[in-house]
Amino acid sequence: MKKDLVIIGGGPAGLAAAIAAREAGVEELLILERDCRLGGILNQCIHNGFGLHTFKEELTGPEYADRYIGKAKTLGIPYRLNTMVVDLRAEGQQKKLTVMNREEGLYEIEAKAVILAMGCRERTRGALNIPGFRPAGIYSAGTAQRYVNMEGRMPGREVVILGSGDIGLIMARRMTLEGARVKLVAELMPYSGGLKRNIVQCLEDFGIPLRLSHTVVDIKGRDRVEGVTIARVDGNLKPIPGTEEEISCDTLLLSCGLIPENELSQGLGAAMNPVTGGPFVNESLETDKEGVFACGNVLHVHDLVDYVSQEAEAAGRKAAAYLRGGLEGTGRVVSLRAAEGVRYTVPASLDIGRMEEAQTVRFRVGDVYRDAAIEVSCDGRILRSVKKKVLAPGEMEQIILKKQELEAADNPKEIVISVRTQGQGKEA
């Protein structure tokens, strides 16, 4: 099978990318989705809060997905469900995908361009090193979310949640509403990894305590979880002896963050950013493999689906431009560097000649800052400084770079984005 463009993943990123590519004139395209329906993780995110930026109304996850699924179907965009991409490689400009599903078995697709939109997955318990047996009753928050919201099954009645990522917070509320008792949320870091609004409406509304700087040091029970021991941690995140506290529960949910799902990108040999776990991309969201683009959570983990859709639309447009031969580099490349307090930037470089009038740069900070500023400088000259009341690792930030201001600079080489603290600024 030959296609101009193959989009790997039919979640919010893949759908928005496919729609934008089709609207930009790409006829021969195909979405490959490994689940049994389009929409990805949105199908199990039944809470509201999606789409305020995009649709100016507050939708639930399935409703948000449905808007895009409806549009993709109206545009006649072909897709295959229950279909896994097992291998992706580039041979010159040709990309070869090895694909598998029940009906057709294993087969190959040749594509001129590929958009990576595989999303992310949860960190697992193995990565957390909690000692003890492996009793039943330990779930990742996302798995529990799928059980409860799509299969109508409750994983347990008395719950402790480790990690205050958004899915954990959302599940604290979900399980409470469905009749479980959520005893507490323990967070290793001194700040939450989730959105503030979720702390308010998922924990505070239900009187669920959030224990910052706490972790689970032991799990009780052989066949089924009977309880956990939590302890306070010191500045080096090591449990402090004597602070242990036993909590009885039958379920432990782990919400310890998400990581981009990039086995295919790695297999392809795309250069990866160890900070995000996603590939490095330029302003066109193209990886260092020509004609391979990335967007959404496979590129870097987002907190807002609206931004995933925006990013994916850009990837779709750029892939269409590439297929038309309109994405030639001009060689006037500037690199972007994350400095003091900023962990990474997406994109990591940009071609001034090729960039659009305004370029969104997204990034995360590594700590909590109050009354700080985001400083953008170009070869040592400050382009701008944006005041921020609060900066937190759980909330993605963005700045806009204008083509005009870069054109005006004399042969710019490097743009640096950093956090500037005023006075005492940084919070312990």
Added chain:
Amino acid sequence: MSETRELVCIRCPLGCNLSVKLEGGEIAAVTGNTCPRGAEYAVKELTDPRRIVTSLVRVRGGELPVAPVKTASDIPKGKVGDCVKALRQIEVPAPVHIGDVVMENVCGTGVDMVATANVDRS
């Protein structure tokens, strides 16, 4: 007598930190909001707190055993628990479509419960 209350606006994921100045129990000023919805939220939250409720309803003969639902608009915060309990008492036949009313005037709030996903027949 004046006092300040700190709130986090939950109307959108920006989560602005709001400061509400109270003079003799009356709201005198709201600061920290990025948009007018924040001020509106602060007033509501301190006088008549409301929430949108999202939950599930059991589905008979569907490709999935449950369908997600939400209140069509926000309801008083104190009625959230009752509303979810009321949902547990009912079952709807497949197919279910986005926007279908699964329960009218839930718990006397004047607000309907509507489906938020499509569930086909099995």
